[in-house]
Amino acid sequence: MATAPSRGWWPATGRRRHSHAERPARPLGGLIWLHVPGQASLSAMRELARRLIEEDGVAVLMTGEGGGARAKGVIFDQAPEDGAQTVRDFLDHWRPDAVVFSEGEIRPALLHECAERQLMLIMADASDPWFLRGHESWIPGAMRRSVSALSQVYAIDQAAMRAWRRAGIAPARVVSSGRMEESSLALPCLEAEREYLAAAMMTRPVWFGARVPRSEEGAVLAAQQYAMQLAHRLLLIVMPEDPARAAPLARELADQGWITASRSDEEEPETETAIYIVNDAAELGLWYRLAPVSYLGGGLSGTGLLTSPLEPAALGSAILHGPRPGGFGPQIGRLGAARAARAVASIRDLSEALGDLLAPDRTARLAQAAWGVVSDGAEVTEAVLADLRRALAAATARGRV
Template sequence: MTLLLTAYRAVMAAFHPFASQVMAGRLRAGKERPERLPERFGRATAARPVGDLIWLHAASVGEMRLLLDLFGGLREQCGDVRAVITTQTLTSADLVAKLAPPGLIHQMAPVDTPQSMGRFLNYWRPSALVLAEGEIWPGMLTEIRKRGIPSALVNARMTQSSLRGWMRVGRSARELLSSFTFIGAADDTTRKGLETLAGTRISVCGNLKQAVRSKPAAAERIQDLRTALKKRPVCLAASTHPGEEAFALTAFSHVRKQRPDALLIIAPRHPERGDDILSLARSFGFTSRRRTADPAHPDPELDVLIADTLGEMPLWFAVSDGVFLGGATADDVGGHNAMEPAALGRRVLTGPNGFNFVDMFRDLRVINALEIASLPEELSAFWLREIGAPPLEQEGVERLLQTAQEARSETLSALCDLMSGARRHA
């Protein structure tokens, strides 16, 4: 182990007694739930099933949905696969509860101390670990390597800035990356950077998030909502972050000058922000309410609906006239998956800071499925153009989805090999 990794392990071990104070602060801030706190220290709140079990780990919603999709593929290709999935955010935890297929258990991710990671691994005894994107935790990988557990990094994606950061600790980065039996890069920039860091060949599978299809909303739910809306134009601001709601509300103010009957639906990335967004919308003078406070369909007097729920995004895509996709107008998020609304027939406008989705956004722009803009006036013009426009043609989208499916198949094959090897050496 390098001196830096040895120091990291020592510091985290010393930090462990104080981790409960950090978690108490997160609890007060609404970022944790008391019944889930034991999981942060590796104490299980669910029974481990008998037999082989893989550990899936994701940071938040997008990575979690990617791993759920791969888990479904593994069950189809490799038989009776069971897994424990860990995530960092409450939003992802709630969504797992709604979407989890049979054979999957959710736990909050343990803090990266030797004590918490050791306790987690001693209980769950995973036969393999699969990480998504950039979730590289030194303590986790050190404990995994000590136990000889094979691991994979799928959809690896790093910006030039994060790669430069890893380059500064090159020997430690190489040691951590050597823990992985398989690494699949989401793009060529990441591949080149990881090959330099790891000193070995990295596979370019492509961005697997393009292969994750949202299940369409039920036809009767779509029809019920459309009937209630009575042909009102619907502007959608999806997966928004702080600052992006004000951007969307400013644009919507311009839309209302020409279409006073228009409705704005804001579906924030983190639904727990619903109260703050409600206050913001009312400060613009709009009649507004939260979906969780009143699940009834919007009435004619409602200007802004705060869709602070989970699992309903396909419904909002279905009834909208155009989608403003958040995450790329904010400075440090990097964008969100624009393929989801495009695959459901909706054109997308997003901001200029989509550094995590450069290839996807480029490909969608080529087929006129996506626009990039930085001014509220550009968003209002987009929404006005999309009102009453025909749905996005799917031929180009389907070509992109087919390419993504090939990347998904390549990744699933590698993961099946990983699991087979783990069983042979168990």
């Protein structure tokens, strides 16, 4: 465990406190507290919570951003204000066996009190360290004293690792690991259906337009028309953003002279089919598995991507996307840094990128790099789980209070 800073170095201030009666009851047995200060780590922390509950049978308390969308089996509470007595009341009630913070948020009073109780303190998905807003300290050495309470820091990259070392944490306690694995990456599909369609499409190049808004349909069709000049048997599988758009889109494409088939009409792509229209989002995993290249809708002319880019990455589909990531900025940033996705800013960009990725070796390089991003995240999650399991075993051995 980390050594606690000397007692009394941080002010015993704090605003409104929750009484024990206002909080949910603490369940019996082991309990891990996960604190999520922002959206960047929310999905990964949910995945960590899921695995702790399902694999280790322990209770998980989540504070911060996690309360906005309830995850199965997770207990939610407000994070305590960063004052000494408020923090003590919170920890007295929940009595966690270990704590995982994320993103680099520093709460000095909280870190100090956790270290006093010899709790394992992990900082995961750590960018540069930063004080909780409103608690920036003028006290000399406040950052160094705060980070000294942490047992282990998993930094998102080398630059973040260096920032933590400059902040004062012992070099042995910080590693440049990358981010943790995010939840629900390997979307399901019916394997018999995949095998049947794969056999039917075996000799054809295929790409997939995932949740394409109406405003981007023209760009996708233009890319299909351009790429068919390079590979005349190219098949486009397209899923409109709105499932109800599938039938009107099929009629419009037929009027324009396209040869189409519609899954909602129980049709299958024939030899001459150029566009296969699908509309069930529950089958995204099927189409990502079948299409070596996927264009993710929403980022070219919309407000942002409509699906997580890590989902096709986990299933081996090379990714094309527009310049607006929307709520998936951190994920696109990770893929972009690894050269594991290709951004397109216009209809021409999309057409040329698709034409370029008709070469199987180029598609494979992009997909392999994307898979590397996903699999590296899984290794980080395993490392954090191993730390937490040691803390749980130690709590059991000494007799949990």
